[in-house]
Amino acid sequence: MTTENNRKINAPFIRALLDKRQCPAPFHLHELYGWIDASPGRERKATYNAVRDLANAGYLFTVTGPFGAGYQVSGKGMTRPGLSEDERRERNRIRNARRRGKGGPSTRAARVGMQAANTPTPAKVNPSAQGETVEQFEARGGKVERLTAFWEQAA
Template sequence: MKTDVTPATVRDWFSEQPAGKLFTMPTISAIFGVAPGDERRRLAEAVRCGYLCGFLERTETASGRAYRVSGKGMRRPTLEEGDRARRKAEARLARDDRKRRARGAPVSPNKSSRVRAARVSLRAANMPVPATAVQHSVCETVEQFLARGGRVQRLTAHWEQMEQAA
């Protein structure tokens, strides 16, 4: 029966089945002709959606979980294509945001980060400013000091004193 596996197609297929008949996931996969991997994952998500909406009942059997039509209508209405696209876009943005956070990249500011930024900037405003070093003019050399009329007293080092004593 290879068709596009969506919650609507799964719901339509279950509607055509006799009331009370149980179907396990391997049976449903075989009927829809889906291969392991992404197709089977989509089918499982579609069945799970039918269960969460109240359209299907789930019971445990010896061979695993089995599903059957509950006889109740859908508790939640089916989404329009525009709403589905909007929700997918929001989920994609949230997923990308989580990935950026994991990489340490800046993320779009939300309320908690703005509050934290305001608190940090308030603390920074209350911190004292460190004193700046006073800039001194360039020092003069000994020759400039002597040219200005200064006198230099030369002290002998201890090894020079030892040489003079010897």
């Protein structure tokens, strides 16, 4: 959040302010708003988000006192969890293998072959017995009633 004073209100800004003030006692958000002269709205929301991020990172403790919830500097640094050298090498090896196409087909023929193998075969349809014609039905002794069409009735 950049304000009209060209300052960016974020966690490093709030942390630098708290380190400079060296406030061992708990403080409330409204006090912090006064320290940085945050105007209502975006600046206060950015300040609240930054304080929440610092509390989630372990730099601030949330404390409750007679005047409600407040925050206190924990004295711990905010270390970012890092990977060991072996974990980093393994992650890079996997990423590079994916980039080189080791995980899947690399040629068009291989992709087409894989697609053909994954295409389901159509269901088999049993051939049905052929029905008999009208002449065969009449030859067997069947009777067919023929109805006249409307254009035959007019003539």
